[in-house]
Amino acid sequence: MKGARKRILLVASHGGHWVQMRRLAAAFAELEVHYVCTSSDVAAEVAPAPLSVVPDANLKQKAALIPLAIKTLWVVLRTRPHFVLSTGAAPGFFALLFGKLLGAKTIWVDSLANAETAIRLRRQGPTVCRSLVNTVGASGRARRPPLSRGCTMIFVTVGTQLPFERLVQAVDNWAARHPGEDVFIQLGQTTYAPTHCRSVAYTPQAEWERLFQQAERVVSHAGMGTILKSLDYGKPLLMMPRLAVYREHRNDHQVATAKQFGHFGNIRVVNDEQALGEALAEPLHRFAATDTPEGKAFSTLLNELKQFVQNHS
Structure with missing residues (x-):
């Protein structure tokens, strides 16, 4: 890339969405990464990258969606990202919406779980959907961790x-x-x-x-x-x-x-x-310890993300 590095906003609610999103961060080593989460507990995990904390909300907490939308809009306006990626939930929805309205390229990774259909990239412009399977594992390397022993809790x-x-x-x-x-x-x-x-x-x-x-x-x-x-x-x-x-x-x-x-x-x-x-x-x-998959599809997903960023930089 020439000149200043492009900025990407990585957005997820705390919990499973966050765990999945963190596994994708390796694809953006060439970018200036800003994180958005609903919990400040993850600040040490992502340091020294900046973290913005937004309120949590869902469709059962409709009143909470308003402050979430306002705070998310403020974060997007302040960071002016070139790219926005989310793995789901309400904070990601608002970040993708506001990012797209301000001209950012947007990426939604729906899940790292469902083979055949559930894992899709949705990009600004013509929709691109590609099925990816076996995207489990923090790095895509096969490994067999030992089962825990000696604790009865x-x-x-x-x-x-x-x-x-x-x-x-x-x-x-x-x-x-x-x-x-x-x-x-x-x-x-x-x-x-x-x-x-x-x-x-x-x-x-x-x-x-x-x-x-x-x-x-x-x-x-x-x-x-x-x-x-x-x-x-x-x-x-x-x-x-x-x-x-x-x-x-x-x-x-x-x-x-x-x-x-x-x-x-x-x-x-x-x-x-x-x-x-x-x-x-x-x-x-x-409960036999299981090798996590070799991660070919996970590597493919990371390469897709890298290529998308390069094509729009």
Whole structure:
């Protein structure tokens, strides 16, 4: 590139969207990167790159969308990015909208989960959609991390944006029948109050990472952030997908995500309380550490992003 480096705004809400977006940052080493997230906990992770923090919001918090839109517009006006990339959620929607209106090239990466159709690049101008598969792994290198041993704590995490009463109550019922087990639940917006487990609504990112790494096994919704972390650490993961019929999410995309990753040796998909109990009773040695994919498609995605930036610089 000639002259000053081009600027890119990388935008994601905290959690799974953020984890996926960070995996794409390697494609923009030649750009001046500015991050936008809904949590200041990630500041140390991205330093020395600048981070702007915006409010979180979703369609169930419509009033919060207004301050989110205003703050996001201010960030876009202040940074004047040449490119805007998001991996989804409301902050990304507003950043892409305002960025496009101000002349930036915009890129939306929908998911790193769904093979065949779900991973798409949507670029300003003619829409370009390309299916990419097996885009798992922080760097695209195959690796086999050891399964954790020696800690008996079970860590349950349901994300930060939506409650998951069914999963939390199922775990609490299981803990009542197994009083010797140490279970710690990150509740998020769940209103059910466990009486047989330790619990907290939210934890700082560093504490969440510590609990995740120390746990003997992890129980979660089918969120991409948790799935990718479980593959990174070779952690036994029991995931219960949220179902739209119970109003646990806006659609059944977590069912598709669970189907995509259910074949990994360290992952079990459970759909009800009985299946959860059976999976928790399964011996740890049955949760075989799985090689993450070689990452050919992930490398292709990074190259696509690099090429897009070069073609518009």
